[in-house]
Amino acid sequence: MGGARIGPTQYPQKGVITISAYFVRRLFQSILVIVGVSVVVFVITRAIGDPARMSLPLEATDEEVEAYAQRMGFRDPLIVQFWDWASKALRGDFGDSLWQRQPAMGLVLERLPATLQLCSTAIVLAVAASIPLGILAALRPGSWLDKLTTSISLVGVCIPDFWLGLMLILLFAVSIHLFFTSGYGTPRHLVLPAITLAARPWGRITQIVRSSMMDEMHRTYMMTARAKGLSEQKVIISHALKNASIPIVTLAAWELTRMLAGYTIVVETVFAWPGFGLLAMQAIEERDLTLIQADVFLVALIVVAMNIAIDFVYASLDPRVRLN
């Protein structure tokens, strides 16, 4: 959580200025992160093997490979190649995909809606299913419901997503034709991949809801609230849950980031869901350097943007947090 610092007695004096100064600094850090990621990906994709030989069919002759390499600039020093790429990227030109011969960033952006649809559905499912369960478990620590919640949330965290996806496919698409095995287009295509993607975040969020609620339940303000004569429901929802919401919201946002930045690749591949996660797999399979570069760039952008957003959410939920 980068620059967020908790100080119980510090209150922001000059909110606007603090935020804009903070924002500028985070922006600067973000640019460094994106540049760093780009450099690493660029070097890795070009340092492993001969990119020209890897792009051409087995039958290509040495002359053909050399001609292709010259045309693509693969024989220039790496620093020159990176400079070419970066200076164009700054102007929004990420080069053409070697595989589909279309502007690479365009291909990635074309896939963005499908991934956003999948990941946002999954995080909504995960949050909606974890909050009631976590609260119920926290209300009766040690009860069978609490034990059950603890165990199945652990299963949710540990279960490999490709395995869960295949099991759901066999059960709900092959045995009973309730949903589709794969593909894109209708809510019936969306359900299984969304559940698969939601499992891990659901498990982790349930655990954090349970533990933060249990912490809050023992705070003295709860006693005060009850002593005031508030109903138990009001005490739990308005007081305990409100205070427990900071770690919950932070974790949920962080889980969404992790989905976009990684989990979605496996799930999209299993379900043939045409998002940018599947595109990343396809780009790697086709050894499409420019497409991999564009895909990773967009993911890096999303991650830093989400991180900044999380900080703001955090600060807005907890008046004790100062962004500096």
Add this chain to the structure above:
Amino acid sequence: MRVNIGRLIIAALLVSLLAAACGTPAPSAEPTTPPAAPEATTAPEPTTPPEEAPPMGPSGSIVIVIGNDPSTLDPQFSDDGNEHKINDNVYEHLLTRDPDSGEILPELAESWEQIDDTTWRFNLREGIEFHNGEPFNAEAVVFSAERIIDPDFNSEQISFVASIIGGEVIDDYTVDILTDGPDPTLPARMTWLKIVPPMYASEDADQFAQAPVGTGPYKFVEWVRGSHVTLEANEDYWGGAPSIGEVTFRPIEEAATRLAALQAGEVDVVTDLIPEYLAQVENSVAIHGLEFPWIRINTNVEPLNDVRVRQALNYAIDKEALAEALYGGYAAVAEGQILTPGHFGYNPDVVAYPYDPDMAMDLLEDAGASGATLEFVGESGRWLKDKELVEAIAAQLEAVGLNIEVNIVEWSDWLDLLFAGAEAAPQLQYSAHDNVLLDADRTLSALFTTEGSQAAYGNPTVDQLVLDARTETDVELREQMYHEAVETIREEAACIFLLNLDNIYGLSPNLQWTPRLDGRIFVKDMTLTG
């Protein structure tokens, strides 16, 4: 102020989540041709019964699974199996092959003859139109040939048409194809060269690469990248309208998901099914394919420069056991050559080295190579059971007293080693070869001549035979040369001969289709039964 900004962000986040979650799903990309595109549904209802085929006209729809999105839909550019599977139904060639024997038959050409060493004349069928109404004629053939060989176009398919230097219109329906020297494989090349409409193809390259227009039995409808490509029956097809009304090609990468999609009835044709899955598939068909796993031997280094050692390696391998254990019996023993009976040049008199470990040990002893240590390079994941095959072979070689150092390397390193040249080649290297042109030249020259791009074996006799055969236009004489070269390569044990893998297709229960030797998928050959 601060709180307000925070709330705004939360509100925006929630709204976007809800909108994305509840919003109506939109296709990930605009269909490439808006007109008359049907609604972009990617799969039929799982339980949709096939429509009863009425006596007249195409009907029903099927879904064919491909491995990945096509790289392009320009039929002349890319060396990409996914593209070929789609465009084989949209475009046609002057010639085609008999599905079983591989014999060359007329398609868009009615007949053909060789005029002189470097000129082949084709008489074209009359009255055929491209899907956009452009006429199919001699001009279209010349345009197609010159387009694919244009150095600026830089086609990945160039090696399939390498000998062609141009074409000449004789009259509207007579055309000559010219080659740079005598090329007896020209008819085979013409089963590869797809004929494109000149006006449409030269108008807008980008449009042409996304919305193909051919003369074939199916017309292009739409391509939603990453999701599907849809074709519809061409009712005016010159060969008679096909039986199935609509075909959708869907990329599904994950093998287990393909199987599940077939079992759920969402798709009708799954290619490259792995043998383990066959028990779970109601309707499947298999045919000997074109793919041969093989092991390259570096014949320039000790002790492999001794023919006895190379023969011992061949005797030491139990090919039948490998076919059974690794491929569930869906593989045939390669008969001492990396060619199928469908390839021109296949030598029916040459047979595989039998499995004879005692003979292998005797030969190794004679050569003084018992207990020799050999490096064996393989890779993992590119071909079916590649790593398992390498490990099983290493075990069989160790059983005859050799010491095998298996080295499974990254794909890029594997490629570097394959093309490193004969001197730097590893002692043994696993590879796989398939020759879709069905003519021995491609295989023999690449793998077994001194200058071959993947060769680590050289023999002046074989070099000369392959070189002469390339320009020999007397068919029988040419076949004789290949027979001789194939026999020499087998006697010299120039590589370890292994297996010829089957192509296995899973089909929906109501789909009737016989797969082809050349692995092409022509939907016009398929029918749906009630």
